[in-house]
Amino acid sequence: MPLRVEAMRQLRRRRTLVIGGVLAAMPFVILAAFQIGGTPGRPDRTTFIDLATASGANFAVTMLFVGTGFMLVIPVALFCGDTVASEASWSSLRYLLAAPVPRARLLARKFAVGLAFSAVAIVMLPAIGLVVGTVAYGWGDLKLPAGASLPAGEALPRIAIAVAFVFLSELVIAALAFWLSTATDAPLGAVGGAVFLSIITGVLDAVTALGDLREWLPAHWQYAWADALQPQLEWGGMLQGVSLSLSYAVVLLVLAFRGFARKDVVS
Template sequence: MTAADTLVETAPGYRPGRTLPLRVELIRQLRRRRTMVMFAVLAALPFVLVAAFALAGGPGGGDERATLMDAATNSGGNFTAMTLFASAGFLLVVPVALFCGDTVASEAGWSSLRYLLAAPVPRARLLASKLAVALGLSAAAFVMLPLIALAVGTVAYGWGPLELPTGGALPAGDVLPRLAMVVAYLFVSQLVTAALAFWLSTRTDAPLGAVGGAVGLTILGNVLDAVTALGGWRDVLPAHWAYAWVDALQPQLEWGGMVKGAAVSVSYALVLFGFAFRGFARKDIVS
């Protein structure tokens, strides 16, 4: 008989599903300094980019990335697309790894995890609440950055068609739906990082180890994807599809790359989330 079973028998008012409500966990995480700092950094980025363009006299360059930069000041939509392109490779990885990798490990590091479980909060309920809030905060970060970039870019450069790196332009009326697709895909593509960070968070008492491990392995995936000798093996790397969202910024919308990338990311994420819940259910909690 488990402790929860005993409590159900001895405490009529006890309801496992009402322990650690999402609202309580969300407020706890929002009040943490790392949450406020992370959102402040993301909110400041568009302003920093606008100031950089103003000081430099405008963007410029010659490769594909520079082509996006060349059009960055043409409209608010172009500025938003450039901001996402510049931040997708690393900056947007950090909040996902931070929110998902710090959530359980920090409780263990503070020696408060065992007290939460003694409250008693069922282990699956604890992980589900923390994972839901961590993913919610990550999604909020992914939505906040382009919204602020769009507002700042529109004020600074006006509203108009989105000029494409491959030539041509998207009509102004299609800009918002296409950017929404880009943001949705970026979030789905980072689910593997979220799952990796969350799994590591259940395995260690050091938040930095979980967060750093997830970021480090994500960077390793990017390095492996650059090794062309791997050939078709790169297709199973989430990093290989990291920029498949560019297909959403074509005159004719293409889904192939985004569907494959989402499938790879979700598949890895489900396995890693399963490892996290299974391992935590059997873990001896001493912190």
């Protein structure tokens, strides 16, 4: 199945339109919350959310902050976890395999399309947030929680780095969901399993008693993109997070391709 055909099939599906609509609407929901509730802020500390109304760039970063950890996990798990299992649940997978196309090539194309849709979802949230925030709060410097600020022209490339990191850090979720998708005929099980394990790793990361063991959890590095928005860009945390995500993703993809190559597909 050509990539273009697979992409069009996924694009026309209702869940793609629903998740796209939710992500597109979220900046407007957050904007409405700020308009109704007033300017966010706390006396004890300052976060990116507290600075959301400072400029369009700040609002875009706020959307990335809100999406990291759970909201952006859902579309990644959905696009990569639903792709094979849904074919099996519809009893159409065996017909796709009847064509003279190696199983590995079919999986590679499905995973590539799933990653592409995941990337669009991750970029969409802060991109729409930037537009909405600029219209609502104007174009200006990116104010940082520590009190410094980045000029608007410098802030945009930094935000792009942060978004790229979020995408790379979600590769472990994409690979996990894809592996589960090849192992089950239930799309909800594959998607839900990936989301559930993401939540579990987040909970474990909050257990300080685990000490340095938390550094082996993907969730431990999920907010490392904030290092890209410091006055002096810091790469250390992001490189560790990306290397861990890629390592887990490679293992999970090997399991997915190996298991599917030996699987007796009857649906």
